[in-house]
């Protein structure tokens with residue numbers, strides 16, 4: 001298969017608005033793809049090479065100055081093996097070799113293909129939003145139910161492998177996907193509830209647990225081998241020795257646990273989220289000692305050879321308590337006084353509570369209503385589109401942020417507002433240095449960036465707007481923090497923002513208690 005076909009399809013996808021049209025475009029390409037190039041084609045189209053992040057910067061690429069080829073001749077498998085070589089070329093002395101590999105690849109690409117490869121290599125093409133469309137396209141191309149593809153994708157976390165199985169072996173091959181210790185699966189997510197009373201009324205028999213404001217972890221253990229993954233399935237095992245040691249000591253042979261991790265201050269309060277996140281990038285011993293991470297597990301997905309995804313939460317929690325004991329998150333099943341748990345959680349410095357249906361299975365990768373989050377402050381996770389240069393005291397700093405919501409159909413983010421409120425001096429410093437690394441272009445006022453960074457915004461609500469393209473604008477938005485644990489694909493959608501127009505205004509949500 002020619003790379004050119006993938007590039008044309010990608011451009012075609014970007015032009016189409018409707019989900020149905022996008023699905024049709026993709027499934028046509030997949031139907032014609034040779035079995036040995038299908039996985040790579042799927043990976044390229046969703047912007048996520050199977051080799052993981054290759055880590056080539058925009059500057060490196062533009063400095064290579066490879067003269068484009070006249071006519072397309074690169075095949076998908078050639079590009080895939082070139083990426084494999086690149087990913088394998090690391091360590092000292094690798095810079096020159098990597099440049100040579102890159103130059104050789106780019107010089108065989110047409111101008112259009114070069115542009116595509118630039119975006120693929122820098123991660124700009126990475127479109128998690130396209131994953132849902134891709135799942136449907138794979139189902140259509142393979143003639144299998146979308147649900148079967150979705151389930152296999154959730155278990156494997158890998159669309160290319162899932163597509164390959166669907167096309168090669170149909171429903172039977174998809175049904176053979178199991179939890180594999182050492183292969184992370186996408187975490188189950190929660191929906192917001194208006195209040196604790198609403199949440200408990202909606203769900204019936206519930207577990208009410210602290211909602212801790214740390215970082216999500218998924219821990220896998222087989223024998224003495226332990227792996228730790230983040231919310232986005234990035235492996236951080238090497239950075240969190242205290243967690244791996246602790247998990248190695250749990251009374252079991254194999255286990256997959258879902259939980260939250262954070263560091264505490266000396267008097268037992270949660271430390272700021274940024275500090276917890278910083279541990280995922282650091283192995284410096286003094287930092288490890290100062291910021292000892294503790295795990296708070298809230299789910300058990302696999303124990304000693306048995307998959308528990310389809311078991312009700314009630315049963316999963318019984319296994320969880322048996323295996324993780326004192327490391328289980330604080331909470332109670334069918335509490336007589338749910339309010340008391342919320343009060344205690346907030347008083348301890350946490351975010352709120354999670355209310356979970358005790359009869360529900362673990363819906364990997366889904367944001368359903370079996371888990372409801374109750375927190376007094378409403379926030380949105382938005383994509384940074386750019387920032388304006390500040391004035392006065394903020395002269396020389398990138399300040400006023402342009403914020404976008406995700407297009408659920410895989411298009412570019414939709415701008416919904418701007419804010420410079422809530423930015424601390426530290427955040428100003430940080431974003432002034434960081435944003436230019438993601439720069440797409442600039443003018444006199446602002447630096448515009450590729451949509452990679454997610455920021456958590458607190459707001460009073462939204463209002464109808466004729467100025468912004470989505471017809472909706474944020475009211476009184478302020479920055480809470482950046483969310484390095486999230487990709488643009490995890491950001492809130494324009495539909496979520498629009499829903500606030502009609503719903504109760506988040507700012508008026510009861511401040512319980």
Ligand SMILES: Nc1ncnc2c1ncn2[C@@H]1O[C@H](COP(=O)(O)OP(=O)(O)OP(=O)(O)O)[C@@H](O)[C@H]1O
Nearest residue numbers: 189190209210211212213215216260298329354373
């Ligand atoms: N007891 C708990 N059960 C489940 N998740 C919990 C719990 N305590 C904290 N969390 C965290 O809350 C998150 C669930 O909320 P949600 O599905 O909205 O994800 P999120 O968008 O990261 O959340 P938020 O933006 O509210 O922090 C989980 O990803 C997890 O990191």
